[in-house]
Amino acid sequence: MLELPVWFEVGSLVVLTLILIADLLLVIKRPHIPSFRESTLWVVFYVVLALIFSVLMLVFAGGEFAGQFIAGWLTEYSLSIDNLFVFVIIMARFSVPKKMQQEVLMVGILLALLFRGIFILLGAQLIENFSWVFYIFGAWLIWTAIQQAFLHREENAEENEGALIRMLRRRVRISDDYDGIKLKTTVDGTRMFTPILIVFIAIGTTDLLFALDSIPAIFGITQSAFIVFTANVFALMGLRQLYFLLGGLLERLEYLKYGIAFILAFIGVKLVLHAMHVNELPFVNGGQPIEWAPEISTWVSLGVIVAAMVVATVASLVKARVDANSRGHKLMDEVPHFTAEADRADEADRAER
Template sequence: MDVSMTLWVLTILGLCALIAADFFIGRKPHDVSVKEAGVWTVVWIVLAALFGLGLLFFGHSQASGEFFAGFITEKSLSVDNLFVFILIMAKFSVPSQLQQRVLLFGVLIALVLRAIFIAAGAAVIANFSWVFYIFGAFLIYTAWKLIQEARSGDEEEEFEENRLLKSVEKRFGVADRYHGTKLFVAKNGKKIMTPLMVVMLAIGTTDVLFAMDSIPAIFGLTQDPYIVFTANAFALMGLRQLYFLIGGLLKKLVHLSYGLSVILGFIGVKLVLHALHENGVDVPEISIPLSLGVICGVLVITTITSLVAARKQAAAQEPEKDSIGA
């Protein structure tokens, strides 16, 4: 898809306008209700769907298919990332009325960092086709690692601050309590960070680690930087509302890791086949419609099996509670 500089500018301005509207509507710190989170989740999904349909309407059918495949993949990977966000919120004891502000700025930091990664990835891919082998192998390895973790039942129970975050805390200092929505406060004539600023940086920089698998995954579906960026943007911008909407449901998605491992492994194989094809090897390539079908199918199946498994587990625990009560 040939994207002019004008379209790039208009797209970025449009996304900035949407982010600004989201910020000003929810600028007052408050507890986000399920209804509010649900409405905004639907709004972001509808906007993403309209964008994809707009690509189709203007004659970019392949770009439209790539956008929807990329958006769904990034959205599904972001759901898994919400587990870590919950751990971060718990570690820093973020007041419930400030959590939406933390997520908004954390997502903005993540969006800027991902834009840099996408630009770098696009430049590398444009000049070195062999990078597809690396991306493909990395995704297959990540898929295998996810399966191993899911089978062993090992889950991250405590968030550990990365080195960058620790160095920032050491350099600027951190206040001993929250000061509303303030990011910096004065102490002994020196400005220091509030815990709110620290947790925002934690959310934003932790997403860099998530980008290590999500960026190669979407480049496996499309090499168009415009589609990669917009799919990531729409997936990230609805993440804040999704956090409040399905926070309690996350524990029930017990098979999500299996589903994501299948998706990442599938895209990894697609990348390797594409690399072989680029090097003149006669191998079949996986089409976007097939990719979209596999991604959607895997997510639907794992969601259904997860909910069924969670219901069976809850039913099995009922007799135990009754016997203890007796």
């Protein structure tokens, strides 16, 4: 298997940094509510950019690295969509004006990149020095999958944020109204923070929690820190536009959380199997690798990830359609009933006259 050239890695990071800076400047200079068409074009642009990047990896490093990037990118993309659910809740809970939401989301994305970058560096060092960390990563992902599917993980995150925000309000003066994207404002001659501070803290806390899941998940697909980081960058780029594109559709993707939970559980099992395959713990099999533990290939992982997301999305849309039709039929069933009652009332009224 070929290795990625240094110039390719450095050049990729430079280009990605320039794109992120351009995106940030666009938000700062022209804050607005993006239209459906604009959001669609940006999302398509970033998806195509990721696919072009995977083709370049195929050319310069071979199919294995390209497959790892695609599988990692799709995994991080699915987890980023899950992140959007919480962003929607935060925006609604704190009544963030629609025009400010682009800027708030951009701050959230930058915070997510910062946290994930830190965890990538830590994770890479742990993996390099301690192979048994795969056991911990695997167990953590399986537990996260259980939370995702059965324990209302988003609600737990909200409760944690709520406690933090209540403590903050007791110690810091916060105005009732926003002053654009400013962190501080003056009310009746007194300087105080605006509610945007609470929004940033809530989003930052969310980003931190999701980074704890997403980084072990992608390290279950590849141990290349470069692929891990670029997959995260490509997954987060376009997230702001995706927020406006999906809009109310997020609420209709009822089964998406189960698809994500399945992916996390699958990667968790894969990590545990890998840990067994390279086992060095003295109290497990005498410190020797467990030969019968299978290694799940990148392409199998990619197939499972795509299948889980497709099944969850299609099932959600079918459920939404069935529910909509059911509500429509109930309404139509009620209309003849009320019409018949009205007709009978009219007949009785005519008979009396």
